[in-house]
Amino acid sequence: MFRIQIYLIIFLSLVVGNSVWAQKNWTLTQCISYAIENNINLKEYEILEKISLEDVRQSRRNMLPGISASTSAGLNFGRSIDPNTNAYVDTEFFNNSYGLSSSIAVFNGFRIQNRIQYQKFKQQASEYLRTNATDNLAFEITIAFFDVVYYKGMLEIAKEQVEASELNLKTTERKTELGLKAKTDLLEMRANLEQEELNKIQIENAVQTATLRLKQLMNYVSRDEMNLVDEAPLVYSEEVNQPQQLFDQFTTWSPYYRSIEANLKATEKVLSLSRSELYPSVWASGSFNTGFYETNTDELGNTIRFSEQFKNNRNQYLGASLSIPIFNRWAGRSDVKKAKLEIERAKTNLEDEKQKMFFEMVNNLTELEAMHKEYKQYVKRSEVDELAYRAADRKFQQGLIDINDYYIAKNRLANTQSQVLRSRTQWEIKMKILEFYKGQRFWEEEESVQ
Structure with a gap:
């Protein structure tokens, strides 16, 4: 009996736990945080950043001397050269050699130092790109989030339309049976109800599509319904009429x-690297070699022991080399010219991107102001259309207006409500963009408050 109670408790806890998770409310911040943790594309940027960091570390290691070791062993047959005496012998013998060598760049036109700086700038660019990809993902989630909010709001409006039509249809059916309403009105109401049902089905499909898009961006693999909560209050700031100042702040x-x-800085280092190819380079090197030869014998003809040969056959080498580029078919100077052109290209690209961003910012600020006015006007119109619809509904029930006038008022109210919802969601997105322009990652701030 006790074991059955334990199993029952475990079963209930699992059911309740799954139910709670399925009913979890998702705020915009939670959706963005989940996406940042699980989005696959961001993981690729993280890998690229780690690769660039390893390139920086390796460029620093290139300042160390290179060391290599080698060994060889062989068995000679027939007529061959004795590696000990360089004389021809006709006997079979075994030989074994060992070597250790090292080299280091004393001067190579500061190529290694420039390479280190180049990799540092590339690593910084990779880090900024990962952060930028995170910001882009946050706004993709924001747009997808408000798409779901919008379509769910539209679905509520459609449901209210259907419910109102169903209620009026029942009333009209009773009045038609009593001869108080024409059958044409009844048929018209049924046709409109079917159209509203179709509209509701289409919006339900749009909700599913928008939700699937949001889950895909979040990499949220679950069939549970997402209950989105839009709790952020809309506060319009009047201090958004200086796009140049906002742009200068944003680009920093x-x-x-x-x-x-x-x-751009990495490209400038490519120019320095190209110039370093025109300078002389100085290398220092050294080596240690020894070996064992079966043909190396003592006065009695016995092969000298390995330990003695390893000691006696040692030879060391220390040296330096100087390489001066004299003529390489102008390839080096051509690389310098192309590097300069790449710098000009990078500067042009930077200015072009800034110009695009400035006009995009001006356009967003203009749309923000327009949407604020539009939203306020639609709210006022919605209140008026609500009163007009209620009046039309009463008049229709009393037979004072025909069905066409009734549906004109009804559809106008639904259209205005949808416009209120559309303008609000678009306004919220623009407000988030404005916050971002000011250097505020709204999803981080809301998360820290929580």
Whole structure:
């Protein structure tokens, strides 16, 4: 009996736990945080950043001397050269050699130092690109989030339309039976109800599509329904009429522009690397070699022991080399010219991106102001259309207006409500963009408050 109670408790806890998870409310911040943790594309950026960091570390290691070791062993047959005496012998013998060598660049036109700086700038660009990808994902989630909010709001409006039509249809059916309403009105109401049912089905499909898009961006693999909660109050700021000041502020911290600037600096280091190919290079090197030869014998003809030969056959080498580029078919100077052109290209690209961003910012600020006015006007119109619909409904029930006038008022109210919902969601997105322009990652701030 006790064991059965334990199993029952476990079963109930699992059922309740799954039910709670399925009914979990998702705020915009939670959706973005989940996406940042699980989005597959972001993981690729993280890998690329780790690769660039390893490139930086390796460029620093290139300042160390290179060391290599070698060994060989062989068995000679027939007529061959004795590696000990360089004389021809006709006997079979075994030989074994060992070597250790090292080299280091004393001077190579500061190529290694420039390579280190180049990899540092590339690593910074990679880091900024990952941050920028995170920001882009946050706004993709924001748009997808409000798409779901919008379509769910539209679905509520459609349900209210259907419920009102069903109620009126029942009333009209009774009045038609009593001879108080024409059958044409009844048929018209049935036709409109079927159209509203179709509209509701289409919106339900749009909700499913928008929700699937949001889950895909979040990499949220679950069939549970997502209950989205839009709790952020809308506060319109009047201090958004200086796009140039906002643009100057944005470009100083924007990870996207910082990545372009880092790539520009990396391109400048490519020029330094190309110039270093025109300078002489000095290398220092050294080596240690020894070996064992079966043909190396003592006065009695016995092969000298391995330990003695390893000691006696040692030879060391220390040296330096100087390489001066004299003529390489102008390839080096051509690389310098192309590197300069790449710098000009990178600068042009930076200015072009800034110009695009400035006009995009001006357009967003203009749309924000227009949407604020539009939303307020639609709210006022919605209140008026609500009163007009209620009046039309009473008049229709009393037979004072025909069915066409009734549906004109009814559809006008539904259209106005949908416009209120549309303008509000678009306004919220624009407000989030404005916050981002000001250097505020709204999803991080809301998360820290929680």
